Amino acid sequence: KWTSFPPFALQATGANKGIGNGIVELLVQGLKPASHWHVYLTARNEKLGVEAVKVLEDRGLSVKFHQLDITDADSRHKLAEFMKANYPDxxxxxxNNAGIAYKTDSTTPFGEQARVTIATNYTATVKMCTGFLPLMAKDSRLVNVASMAAMMSLRAMSKEMAAKFKGRLTLVIVCYVHSKPSLCCKLNRRQWLCIVALTTFRHAEAGDHKKVGFSNSTYGMSKVGLWRATAILAGQFKPDPHHILITSACLC
Incomplete structure (x- = not known):
């Protein structure tokens, strides 16, 4: 049961097509009464986002749009300020669905693929979490879209590297915006070890990523990082009185 007035669902990232668009459509269809929910479709490209909203509206669904590029700090801040101003509860x-995956026949250098993929799928998504968790309502839900590619990458790693990811990890990436005092204090006390972002793409650039134990999938490694970050956040927020459920859902 959600208690905000008016309650609303925010599909924050990558929703102009594919899985994100499907999630928005299902949310609009499933959340009742529809008049009590404000469902936001966000996309990096405003033109494509507006067009996606129109398609859903033509099907009789009520959807709102807001531009969001999760890799852009200013874009994240603008959305956060908009939500805070319009939804004080x-x-x-x-x-969190937005992400990037290079095609297998991409000619982009592997090191560059690793840098961009991890910066988007892992680092930017973690910043979305830490930036928006202070804005979440009581009894709210934060869902990070996961992937089977993470499990495949774990199996492809060396036993030593896989053990590191499955063991105790903290994070070093903290980004929040004008948070509520109770949650702000928690975020300020957290230290995070960003083992994926700090080491994977560096080894990918050097070409020795497999030698040191990483998998050969930059997408998979980024999703391993997000999976672990989600689990860490969920554990740290478990005793929080806001009762925010933080989880990941494997949709692909």
Whole structure:
């Protein structure tokens, strides 16, 4: 049961097509009564986002749009400020879906692929979490879209590297915006070890990533990092009185 007035679901990232668009459509269809929910479709490209909203509206669904590039700090800040101003009781549902995956025949250098993929799928998504968690409503939900590629990458790693990811990890990336005092203090006390972002793409650039134990999939490694970050956040927020459920959902 969500208590914000008006309650609303925010599909924060990558929703103009594919899985993100499907999530928005299902949310609009499933959340009742529809008049009590404000569902936001966000996309990096405003033109494509507006067009996606129109398609859903033509099907009789009520959807709102806001531009968001998760890799851009200013874009994240603008969305956060908009939500804070218009929904003082907080965000009820946040789904982090945006991401990037290079095609297998891409000619982009492997090191560059690793840098961009991890910066988007892992680092930017973690910043979305730490930036928007202070804006979440009581009894709200934060869902990070996961992938089977993470499990495949774990199996492809060396036993030693896989053990590191499955062991105790903290993070070093903290980004928040004008948070509520109770949650702000928690975020300020957290230290995070960003083992993926700090080491994977460096070894990928050097060409020795497999030698040191990483998998050969930059997408998979980025999703391993997000999976672990989500688990860490969920554990740290478990005793929080806001009762924010933080989880990842494997949709692909």
């Amino acid at each position: 907080g965000i009820d549902i946040l789904v």
